[in-house]
Amino acid sequence: MKTFFAHAVSRVAMSCMAAAFAVTTASAAEPPSCTQVNMAGPGWTDIDATNAMSGVLLKALGYRQHVANLSVPITYQGLKKGQIDVFLGNWMPAQAPVVKPFEEEKSIEVVHPNLSNAKFTLAVPDYVAAAGVHSFADLAKNADKFDSTIYGIEPGAPANQNIKKMVDDKAFGLGNWKLVESSETGMLTQIDRAVREKKWIVFLAWEPHLMNTKFKLSYLDGGDKYFGPNYGGATVNTVARAGYEQQCPNVARLFRQITFNVDLENGVITDVLEKKASVDMAATDALKRHPELWKSWLDGVNTANGGNGLQAVQAALGVK
Template structure:
């Protein structure tokens, strides 16, 4: 009898301990720490993810960090999720860390993106359609390529290209600045019909705001097919195992170029808050929510999809 009582007590203690551990894990998973390098597309995707996370009972914290610092944050467990792993542009920066198991690739959240150098359409019409055409008009370009923030992987690719003097680009320099500063420079050059070559990508408002032409021939630095890119979701090591519910959400999170372009357009052109713009677009695309939230629960254990739809006024 005493033995049975002891075993029953031990079982209760084990169950209570397990429940306590699960509770602690759930508490640790409530805050989702994310990063934004200051790019319009990642601001848009973070906003969309944040709306869903909030409805499910999670809290989102977004830090504005450069990509190299974000990778360090993931490695140290200070950042949980990053939605902006543009590949192959970031491959040189992350390859060694990925082999070391510093963080995990959860899922490709965007396909058919584009990321390479571009010129205004009038420059392309004058004969600049590939990387190899740049050197013939180097005086018009003042031997400058305009990039984004210092430390960005794409900038590193351009630096590598210039250091190797590829395409005959001797004594060219990279002008580093923020995304907004770069595009302001593009706007000024376009208004004056002056020549400029700059880092461009899609999805982004620049594709409708400017008549631009992506350059071919940069496969070695930006990948084939005019810098055809895939954007991955990264997570700190074992995040999806430690936080399986929110990990499932991020493993199913996928966007489209059209969706991101529309959110970015509302934010930049109509000056609408990113979460407001994202909410508008999500209401128009219930099929996305259906895929994102398959099998995903709220933190209290309810089905996630109806709760998110109710928050968005879709029920």
């Protein structure tokens, strides 16, 4: 009788443990509202690359990624309104004036830096630098050769706003210069044409980007007030809408841990622009080549339904 009672208690205890395990497993699953991750891309190849790499991981983990093509100011409005969950393109300090109001009202959260050792400022082709243009202060005295024009990216971009402020401030004697706002592709087309014809041109340049290998560039010194020191030395942050980490802790953990590097992004960008690969294929190939990176990104990250995140990504990429 005593033995029977002991076995009965044991069975009850085991049943309770199993039930507790089931509850724990179920609780590890992400809420259904988190399974679609809404992101934004301003049309820059570097952010296309990082969005694509993130998308490969999200799909393997059972999430759906939706990327909206939005300008930077509209992206921050989307984050504030809860329409965008995550943005991987917070270039600092270039975007500081745009981001500051959203940070102060706590409608967005800066998650963490996803890229260091980037740069973002004005540049000229090497033959222009060889002719004596090395800094912002050298532009005005060569105004005729530059047609008093600076080529920027899409209208509304924070970097363009910095250039406009510089012109409005009449800094470096550039008060009568004009800014051509186009798009990344449009600006690159202008650079390509100018380089082929050995014409003088000054434009926004940044790294990581294929332009650094496609063209021989010289970044201009002296623009610290408008682009930051060290030739616009930049950090790119991941930002999220307010409350996202609390509402969707598993996928938010992934984004808190994803950290890219210049060589990785340049590899994806080169495959897309020079080898004509799709951005998704280029991102997948890059991740297959660098499992040491994403294994650390997946530390403690589950699939959307609570499974083993690392094993799911390994299976999807065919990499151990």
